Each structure stands twice: as C-alpha cells, then as structure tokens.
Amino acid sequence: MSTFPFTSASFTLQEGGKQLTLTPEELGDAQQYCMADTGYPQLVQYLEEHVAAVHGPQQRPQIAVTCGNTSALDCVLRCICNRGDVILVEEWTYAPALQLMHALGLRIKRVPCDACGPCLESMVHALEEREQPRVVAMYCVPVSANPTGVTWSQERKKAVCALAQKHNVVLIEDDAYFYLQFNTAAPGEATQQPGLTGLGKSLLSYDTSGHVVRLDTVSKGIAPGLRLGWITTSHSDMHTALVRTFQGSVQGAASLSQVLLNRLLRDWHPQDGFHTHLQRLQASYAARCVALCAAAERHLGTGGKPWATWLMPSAGMFLWLHLHCKSSHASGVLDTETELQALLGDYAVAAVPGARFSSEAGVRSPHLRVSFASASEPEFEAGMQRLAALLEHVDSRTASA
Numbered sequence: 001m002s003t004f005p006f007t008s009a010s011f012t013l014q015e016g017g018k019q020l021t022l023t024p025e026e027l028g029d030a031q032q033y034c035m036a037d038t039g040y041p042q043l044v045q046y047l048e049e050h051v052a053a054v055h056g057p058q059q060r061p062q063i064a065v066t067c068g069n070t071s072a073l074d075c076v077l078r079c080i081c082n083r084g085d086v087i088l089v090e091e092w093t094y095a096p097a098l099q100l101m102h103a104l105g106l107r108i109k110r111v112p113c114d115a116c117g118p119c120l121e122s123m124v125h126a127l128e129e130r131e132q133p134r135v136v137a138m139y140c141v142p143v144s145a146n147p148t149g150v151t152w153s154q155e156r157k158k159a160v161c162a163l164a165q166k167h168n169v170v171l172i173e174d175d176a177y178f179y180l181q182f183n184t185a186a187p188g189e190a191t192q193q194p195g196l197t198g199l200g201k202s203l204l205s206y207d208t209s210g211h212v213v214r215l216d217t218v219s220k221g222i223a224p225g226l227r228l229g230w231i232t233t234s235h236s237d238m239h240t241a242l243v244r245t246f247q248g249s250v251q252g253a254a255s256l257s258q259v260l261l262n263r264l265l266r267d268w269h270p271q272d273g274f275h276t277h278l279q280r281l282q283a284s285y286a287a288r289c290v291a292l293c294a295a296a297e298r299h300l301g302t303g304g305k306p307w308a309t310w311l312m313p314s315a316g317m318f319l320w321l322h323l324h325c326k327s328s329h330a331s332g333v334l335d336t337e338t339e340l341q342a343l344l345g346d347y348a349v350a351a352v353p354g355a356r357f358s359s360e361a362g363v364r365s366p367h368l369r370v371s372f373a374s375a376s377e378p379e380f381e382a383g384m385q386r387l388a389a390l391l392e393h394v395d396s397r398t399a400s401a
Contacts, residue, residue, distance in 0.1 A: 004031040011260070013267075015277065020267060022259065030259040033252070037243050039065025039230070040258035046265055047230050054196065055205045055214075059234035064243050066229045067253045069176050069215045070096050073139070075249065076213055076231070077104055079241045080170050081136055088126055088138040090118060092320075092357040092367070094146045094174065097139055101359070107133070108359035115311060117142065117152030120159055127167045137170040142203060144177040144316025147357045147369035151181070151315050154201060161206040170238075173203040173214040177316040179221035179278055182286035184312065193282040196275040210235035213242075218261060220317075221278060226257040285317060288372040292319055292380045299384040300391075307391045317373035321351075323366045325391050326398040335364040339394065347390040349383055350375075 009030070010021040022030060029040065038044050044063050051061045066072040081087065083105035089098070091110045101108050109126050111118045118140070127135050138160075142152040152160075164171045181199055185191035194200075204214045210233065217229035231246075233239050246252070268274045293312050296319065300308040308321040327334040334340075336353035344351055354367030368387075375383065 002028065004028065006031060013264075015273065015280075018267070020263060022263065026259050026263060030256040032255055034255045034258060037247055037252070038063060039253060040255065040262055042266075043258050043262035046262060046269075050265075051204075051232050054199065055202050055232075057204050057232075057234060058206075058208050059210060061204070061232045061234055062236065062239040064231045064239065064246060065253050065258060066215075066231055066246065067227050067250055068219055068224075068229045069174055069217045070100070071250065072215045072229055072231050072246075073097055073172065073174060074100055075242055075246045076170075076172055076215070077101065077106070077137075078249075079238070079245050081106055084133060085136040086133050088123065088135055088169075089359060090140055090145055090148075092145075092148050092354065092365075093139070093359075094141060095356050097174070098357075098359050101139075109135070110359060111138075113145070113148070113150060115150060117150065117156035118160060120156070120163070123160070123163060127163065127169065135167065135169055137172055138164065139172045139174065140203075141174050141176065143175055143181060144313055144318070146176070146316070147318055147352070147354070147367075148320045149311065149313035149316055149318050151313075157201065157203055158206050161203055161208075161212070164211045165209045169211065171203055171207075171212045173212055175202060175214060176217050176220055178202065178216065180282065180285055180317065181315040182282040182289070184286045184290050184314070186290075191286070193279040193286065195279040195282070196272075204232060207234065210238065213238065221281065222261070222264075226261055228253055228257050228261055285372070288317075288375075288377075288380075289313055289319075291377045292370070292372040292384075295377075295380040295384040296321070298381075299388040305395075307388055317371050319370050319372060320354075321368045321370060323368060323391065325366070326395050328398050329364065331364060333364045334366040334394075336366060336368050338364075340368070340390070343390055343394070347386045349387050349390060351387070 009027055010019055012019055034040055047063045086107045086109055087101060088109050088111050091112050111126060112122045144151055181194055183191045183193055203212045214232040218226055231242055308323050310319055310321050323334055325334045337355040341353050351368040351370045354365030355363050
C-alpha cells in the first residue's frame with residue numbers, strides 16, 4: 001500500500017477544456033524522487049526529440065532537466081569557471097546572471113552590442129587581449145536580450161560560434177525568450193505567428209565543436225511556476241560534469257513538475273498543441289508590444305522634444321528606452337538610477353534603471369527597461385503619459401539649477 005498522500009490528480013487545459021489526468025504510475029512517479037540523474041526519463045526522451053527537430057544540432061544533443069535557467073546558469077558557471085576567470089557578457093545583460101558571476105569571483109568583461117548582436121571587433125579584442133587571464137566563457141541572451149530586447153542576426157550567431165571555436169571559449173546560450181519570438185503588424189491587421197516551426201536557428205544549431213551550452217526554460221512559454229528547464233550540450237564530458245554538479249546541489253528538478261510537463265507536451269504533440277499554444281502566446285505579446293510602442297511614440301517620441309528613442313523588439317517582453325533628458329552631472333549623461341529612480345514611485349511608473357544591468361559599479365546609464373508582459377493597453381497609455389511628465393519635471397528642474 002502506498003504511503004503517498006495523493007491518489008489522483010487532474011488538470012483542465014485552457015485550449016478546448018481537455019482534461020489531463022495522471023495515471024496511477026505517473027502519480028507515483030510524481031510523488032517520488034526522480035531516480036534518473038538527467039531527469040524524468042520520458043521527459044528527457046521527449047526533449048531530445050524536440051531539440052533535434054527545432055534546432056537541428058550538428059552533433060547529437062545531450063539533455064539534462066533543470067530547475068530553470070538561473071539555476072542552470074549557476075550550475076554551468078560552477079562547472080567551467082574558477083575564481084578570477086574572465087567571462088564575456090553583452091554590454092547590458094540579465095542582472096541575476098551578473099550577481100551569480102560576482103558571487104563566484106569572476107572577472108566580467110562587457111562587449112558592446114549593436115542591433116544585430118555583439119560587435120565582433122570588440123569581441124575579438126577581448127578574446128585576444130594578453131594583459132589578462134584567458135577568457136573562459138561568454139554568457140549571452142541571443143533572442144530578445146534582457147534588458148535591451150535585441151535579437152541577434154543569423155550572421156552574427158554564426159560569427160560568434162566561429163570565434164568561440166577558434167579561441168576555445170564556452171558559449172552559454174541563455175535562450176529564455178526563444179519561444180516568445182513574434183511578428184508584429186499594424187493595429188487591426190492580421191499576421192502569422194511563428195509558433196514552433198518558424199523560430200529560426202540558435203547558437204546550438206551552428207555549433208560544430210561542442211562549445212555551446214544551451215539553457216532552455218518553460219517559464220516564458222508555458223508556466224514559470226513549474227520551475228523547469230533543460231540544459232543541452234553535445235560535449236559528453238561537459239554533460240557529465242553538469243549532471244554531477246546539478247545532482248550535488250538541488251538533487252534534481254521537482255518530480256511532479258516533470259511528470260506534468262511530460263504529460264502536457266505529449267498530449268499536445270499529436271495535434272500540434274504546443275505549436276498552437278505558442279502562436280496564441282506570440283500573438284498576445286506582439287499586440288502588447290505594438291500597443292506599448294505606440295503609446296511611447298505618442299508621449300515620448302513626438303512633439304518639440306522627443307524624450308526617448310528605442311528599437312521595437314521582435315521577441316520577449318521588454319522595451320529598452322534611451323532617454324534624452326538634461327543632467328546636471330559633469331558628463332551631461334542622465335543616470336536613471338541616481339536621477340530618476342526616486343521619482344518613479346511618485347509618478348506611478350514601473351521601470352528598471354539601466355545601470356542595474358551592467359557589471360560595472362557606478363556606471364551611468366540613460367536607459368529604462370519597461371515591460372509589456374502583463375499590463376493592459378490603457379495602462380500602457382497612462383504609464384507613458386506619466387513617464388513623459390516625470391521627464392519634463394526632471395528636465396526643467398535641471399535647466400533651472
């Protein structure tokens with residue numbers, strides 16, 4: 001007789017109201033430790049097939065289920081880096097990743113980026129610099145970089161992979177927003193979304209030498225509460241080391257989440273349910289992106305003084321605003337952390353100052369990151385209107401100082 005407390009578990013899917021009921025065997029597995037080091041075997045098998053179909057890796061992919069990308073990144077960094085090692089990052093990048101790197105004592109070197117990804121000349125200079133320890137790895141978010149929203153071009157991905165192979169550098173591909181790529185259209189116009197089949201190639205797709213370690217998560221495409229993701233590498237020794245490190249820290253991802261995700265993906269698969277789900281999600285994010293950018297244009301980008309400039313994202317959930325506002329600082333560069341942060345709450349504006357996405361202490365950044373993930377269109381309009389009023393206040397205060 002089982003001593004586990006649950007005897008049945010059912011879930012209702014949003015699309016069509018289909019009922020998903022775990023079998024007695026699945027429910028038993030869901031309440032037990034996952035005995036396989038790489039994750040729930042049925043889920044690992046599905047993910048191996050999924051990665052092969054979506055990314056077309058040039059070498060056989062090896063998978064390990066994780067607790068999401070931040071946990072996976074911690075595992076990767078502990079595997080490949082020693083205190084004092086040099087790691088490259090995009091000029092503005094994911095703040096928790098930087099916190100991890102600092103905690104592990106890594107030396108972080110920023111690489112300037114343009115609208116297509118890392119600037120290759122700067123990357124080569126960093127890789128060939130002789131007055132520092134050798135660069136061990138590069139951490140990157142190639143689809144909708146957080147915070148800038150930049151998606152690398154395919155040409156830039158190929159070039160970065162070639163540089164990594166030439167200089168024997170591990171590329172940590174944190175692709176949290178891969179499934180949130182979308183096509184935008186003018187309000188009222190319809191456009192086809194990529195779903196699962198039109199997402200383009202990843203760094204893993206171009207990897208011919210096992211230098212790419214890819215991090216995937218279900219947090220953005222399915223549900224963050226599952227706390228699941230997976231690591232992919234074609235390097236056998238790297239895979240073994242990652243699995244051992246992961247087992248030695250969190251002892252595997254939650255069995256209930258793994259069993260449930262496996263069942264969901266397999267029930268979706270025969271009817272292309274994951275593809276349809278992603279198209280619906282992508283359409284929602286595309287509409288939100290267009291609405292936020294339109295509100296920004298009305299309040300920040302028109303009139304006698306445009307308060308900000310930005311690039312419209314093609315994926316993800318963030319808009320990176322470059323503010324054009326006077327500053328009393330000697331450099332003349334506005335710093336949103338020291339000059340705007342205290343006022344954001346007063347004006348009821350939810351935004352993150354740009355300096356928080358830099359590895360350099362004391363760096364001045366005229367940027368704000370705003371999100372279009374959850375607010376409504378009326379809230380976008382009101383928020384941009386309030387931000388414009390805030391910037392006008394700061395500008396006039398500085399001019400009269």
